[in-house]
Amino acid sequence: MGRAPCCDKTKVKRGPWSPEEDAALKHYMHNNGTGGNWIALPHKAGLNRCGKSCRLRWLNYLRPDIKHGGFTEEEDNVIWTLYSNIGSRWSVIASQLPGRTDNDVKNYWNTKLKKKLLARSTNSNETTDNSTTTDHLNLTRFSSPLINPKAENSDQGNSAYCDHSTNSDTLPYLMNVNCVQSFDLKHPTSQLSYSSNPVEVSDFGTNGNTGSSISSTSSSSTLAMENCTSFASWAGTGNVNIEDGILLDLGFDSSNDTFLSGFGF
DNA sequence: AAGGAAAACAACCGCCTCTGG
DNA sequence: GCCAGAGGCGGTTGTTTTCCT
Numbered sequence: 001m002g003r004a005p006c007c008d009k010t011k012v013k014r015g016p017w018s019p020e021e022d023a024a025l026k027h028y029m030h031n032n033g034t035g036g037n038w039i040a041l042p043h044k045a046g047l048n049r050c051g052k053s054c055r056l057r058w059l060n061y062l063r064p065d066i067k068h069g070g071f072t073e074e075e076d077n078v079i080w081t082l083y084s085n086i087g088s089r090w091s092v093i094a095s096q097l098p099g100r101t102d103n104d105v106k107n108y109w110n111t112k113l114k115k116k117l118l119a120r121s122t123n124s125n126e127t128t129d130n131s132t133t134t135d136h137l138n139l140t141r142f143s144s145p146l147i148n149p150k151a152e153n154s155d156q157g158n159s160a161y162c163d164h165s166t167n168s169d170t171l172p173y174l175m176n177v178n179c180v181q182s183f184d185l186k187h188p189t190s191q192l193s194y195s196s197n198p199v200e201v202s203d204f205g206t207n208g209n210t211g212s213s214i215s216s217t218s219s220s221s222t223l224a225m226e227n228c229t230s231f232a233s234w235a236g237t238g239n240v241n242i243e244d245g246i247l248l249d250l251g252f253d254s255s256n257d258t259f260l261s262g263f264g265f
Numbered sequence: 266a267a268g269g270a271a272a273a274c275a276a277c278c279g280c281c282t283c284t285g286g
Numbered sequence: 287g288c289c290a291g292a293g294g295c296g297g298t299t300g301t302t303t304t305c306c307t
Contacts, residue, residue, distance in 0.1 A: 111273055
C-alpha cells in the first residue's frame, strides 16, 4: 500500500542539476511562475524532472532572493534562540532569516552550529566555575536577555514563573514550564534584532498530535506551548510586549547541561 | 603529490497537512 | 464529510570540496 509516487522515478532525471536545466527552470518561472502546479511544471518547462525536484531546486537555489554564503553571527543567534524555543522547525526559523532557506538553516545547524554547541559544552564541562564562562559564543549572550531570575518571585497565578526543574532531560520548550516569554525580534532589547517578519505560532504542539498554524504576516506573534500555561509573544510594533513578565528560563545560566541535553547530546 | 578523512552542500524520500471537488 | 492530489516539511543520504597527513 502507500501513497502513489508523484512521478515515475524511472523516467525522470535525478541527481545534480545541470546549468541548462537551471536556466530552463529559471526562464520558465520568470515567464510563467509555478502556474499553481509544480507537478505539471516540468513538462511545461521542458524538463525531465520530478515536480518536487523542480520545486526544491527553485526554492533552495534558483530563487532570486536567495542569500548564498556564510551565516553571520547575528543569524547564528537567531537560529540558536529559535531552535531552543521551537525545535527543528526549520521553515519557521528560516522565515526569520531573509534570504535563507529551511534547507540552508538545517544544513548549517547540522554541520556547524551543533558542533559549536557541543564544543562549548565540552569546554564548559571542563570548567567548574560556570560564572566565569561568559564567552560561550553567544550561548550566554543570546539567552541572558530572556532570563529574568526575579520572575520566580512573581505571582505564579499570572504565569510569570518558570519551573524547569521537573523535567530536566528534555528541550527547554518541552518542559513543564509555567511561564510567559515576551521579546521583540526587531529590537536590541532582546538581542534578536535581525528579524523583520514576526511569526505567529498558535496551538503549538509538542507531542505531534496537535496542529499548528503559522503566519508570517501578522503584526503580533504568539508561541503557545502545550502542557503548560505558557506562551511567548512578541509584538510587530517595535515594542517589547510585556504581558506578564519577560522570561523564559532556558536553563543556560543555571545549568548548561539541561540545555544541552535538550539538543540530543 | 596522493590518499584518506572530514566538512559542506545538494538532493531525495516519505510522511503530514491542506485544499478543492 | 470524504477522498485524492498537490504542496510543504523534516530527516536522511549522496556527492563534492576542502583539509590534513
